[in-house]
Amino acid sequence: MIKVDIDTKMKFLHGFSNKTRVQILESIIEDEKTVSEIVDDLNGNQSNISQHLTCLKGCGLIVGRQDGKYVYYRVRNQLVRDLLSMFDVVLEDIQNDIACCENHID
Template identity: 55%
Template structure:
């Protein structure tokens, strides 16, 4: 039987990946730890909202932060997260044309 609480938590975890900026952050983390400044530079992001996205990713258990002196280095939690990101790419390449042509659900609250 499906445990509703488990499904709610799983949905929250998946939402961690459901944002373009967070995906950019995760992609640039795949080659190692980065500071906030490095992330902002790599993804050409906005220093005012990157920390919010990092906190979201940390709260969802997707990344970890390690403090060294005055810097915090964030990295993917484990190799399984990296494998999941790679699997997203594999599946996406198979369905990207369908996804690109699907505009039914972009603004829907489904």
């Protein structure tokens, strides 16, 4: 088993710890999009979305590609897409437990 530093793991997992960031990941899981397209998908504001994109990029979950005046964001690779899919598989199995968890923080 590959051993990764716990602080690195925590920085990586931070990318998944916010609703807006997860929504962004789901918005770009299949196709790359500009900030404006992501803002439209999420009905958010550009400043907030841009901050979350910076976090996701820093966590290694997404990459950006400059094309003229636009930056197109996409999920980093198939491994990250697989991980997002695996979350859904695991959550389908444990969602009732999560719903009953009294320690859950919104």
